[in-house]
Amino acid sequence: MTVATSYGIPVLEQLQAQSLNTANQSDAIKLKNIRPATNGLMLNMNANPQIRIQREDNPSRLILDLQNTSLAKELHQANLPINRFGVKQVRVAQFQNSPEITRLVFDLDSNDPNSKITWKSQYIAATNTLLLSPENQVAQAIPIDSNPTSPGPTPINPPSTISSHAVIERLSFSSTGQLLIFANQPFNYQTRLDRTSGIFNVIVANAKISSNLQRPSLTANSPIERIRLSQVGSSVEIAIKTIAGWQVRETQRFTNQQIQLQVSLNSNSPFPNNQNPLPNNNPSIPNPQNTGDRRRGVIFVDAGHGGNDPGAVGNGIQEKDVVLPISLKLGQALQSMGYTVYYTRTNDVEIDLEPRVAAAERINADVFVSVHANSLAPGNSGISGVETYHSRNSTIGRELASYVHSQIISGTGANDRSVRGAGFYVIAKTSMPAILVETGYVTNPTEARNLNSPDYQKRMADAIARGIDQFMRVRGR
Ligand SMILES: [Zn+2]
Structure with a gap:
């Protein structure tokens, strides 16, 4: 039986550590006055606001939202009759307070072809005037409030078109x-x-x-x-x-x-964001060692089984429960070496074999490592040790397996049950160098205890990581 597949994929810190910097938002702009002019509308304001524009039908209207702009109190909910340019009236309001948005609603006369006209804006800093004018009109701002001794309107910002x-x-x-x-x-x-x-x-x-x-x-x-x-x-x-x-x-x-x-x-992914079993992925603490790039290479860590599939069972231990912490520790060790790590799963979920391979192919991993534990029929509880598998005809897979296997044997003291070729799906179907590590026999009481021990799990994980690292270095990474 299969449940929905989902891949636990590592957080790429740079995606999460973005700062939502609001410090450089400009100071609040104030709209002090608004009046009709021969060529449009003149707004008296201390700076040039960003304007969001929206055209709506039924009733036909043009909505201009002046960002970061507060409105003089007496203008709130003011109505300004226009009856030109296809505009019946302009309504003004403080639309939003935090951040402040002043909204101008142009009530259009949909029977007037001028109501389709595009509007443009021009800010004249010398006179603190924002001129809104129909596109086909010549912008000729003659601010009523202008000081006669001033050098006259000087366009500071190029006109920006407000079209529909x-x-x-x-x-x-x-x-x-x-x-x-x-x-x-x-x-x-x-x-x-x-x-x-x-x-x-x-x-x-x-x-x-x-x-x-x-x-x-x-x-x-x-x-x-x-x-x-x-x-x-x-x-x-x-x-x-x-x-x-x-x-x-x-x-x-x-x-x-x-x-x-x-x-x-995905926040619906198997592990909750605030209680994330993935190492080194606190979004607020950028991890310089895993910048998400591919400099040192990408390792795909595949914890076997999961969910309704316990894998090997013995001595009260289920394979799925011991290979997961080994896999997470392995990922952590690889990350600390500078590798980018992806996981098939980071908690107890069932995932088919095919999507495991597909995920590794999708991210174009440099190495695929599947972590398992073994079992034997009753009567064979004396047998223990580690086997490292590669795809039968893969020379490069065997090379990877050799590095990893010798590190495991020297690092854990487990019985050496040798490097072997096999046709397991995940190592046969992956295109990159791939191995499957049988980290021990849960049917052997001593090994079961070891596999269940966090210390031993860490030794196993570190040994696998060292072997992968050797392989990658030999291959020039
Ligand atoms: Zn297994």
């Missing part, structure tokens, strides 16, 4: 592994996680996909399986599918022209 459509221009990964989505202008979006399919959807309203869309190539070991963009009506839908065990989450937004998504371990 954002163009999705680029998707890329940041150096810290976040997936970033860029558009040519501020936009609104919603996100939705479909838990059944594991697909994370970003729906950007009033948007188009650039014909020159740039997107990242997904490497074989990317936790993202695919990214699909589609135009659905006036929205762009971006569907992001992760491999099992991973998920996409939205992080705090820095600008309103960019979406920042974090790819991380």
Whole structure:
């Protein structure tokens, strides 16, 4: 019987250690006054705000959210009649307090073709004026409050177009592994996680996909399986599918022209985030020795059995329960040597053989090591010791097995039951150098006690790690 497969995959610290730095957000901007002008609307404010724009139908309106902007109290819920440019009136309100957002709602006359006009903004620092004007109008700001002795309006920032459509221009990964989505202008979006399919959807309203869309190539070991963009009506839908065990989450937004998504371990994965059995993965403590890159190589650690499959049983011990701590200790030892480590499982879950191999192939591991324990029929309880298996015809597998096996024998003092070729699925089907270590016999009372001892487990794990490290060094890694 099979339960849902899930791979315990290590935390890549750089994905988690991102700082949600808000310190560099600009100081609050204040909107002090707003009045109609011949060429649009003039807003008196001390700085140029970021503007998020959204066009809505029924009733037809344009919504402008001025980020980080507080509104003079007397203007809250003010109505400003316009009756030009297809705009009936503008309503003003303090939409949000933390962070502060001032909202302007342009109530449009949908019968007026001008209501389709694109608006643009221009900030004139010399007069503290933000001019909002229809695109086809000439921007000619004549602020009523201007000081006649001042040198006149000086555009400081190039005009930014506020159109009803954002163009999705680029998707890329940041150096810290976040997936970033860029558009040519501020936009609104919603996100939705479909838990059944594991697909994370970003729906950007009033948007188009650039014909020159740039997107990242997904490497074989990317936790993202695919990214699909589609135009659905006036929205762009971006569907992001992760491999099992991973998920996409939205992080705090820095600008309103960019979406920042974090790819991380699935919170529904077998181990709870706050009580994580994985070593060295406290997200708040970056581990310089496992930076997630492939410099020293990627080792796939496969703890045998799990869940409803106990594996070998003897002397009150189940194989699945002793190979897991050995595997976790092995991963820890390898990480401390600078290797990137992936696990098939980090707790007591059942996983088929096929997805174990598929996961190792997916991340393109340099070495696959499967950790098991053995048993014999009653009457053979005297037999103990370690066997290290490689795929029958694999020379490189046998080389890896030899390094690891001799380290185990010298490091643990276990009986040497030799390096052997075999056709076990996980070592036969993997394309990288692969071994399966039978770490001892649970049917032997002494060895069962050893396998159940944290000290012995650590000696076993350290020995396997040393053998893998020797193998990797000989191969120039
Ligand atoms: Zn086994």
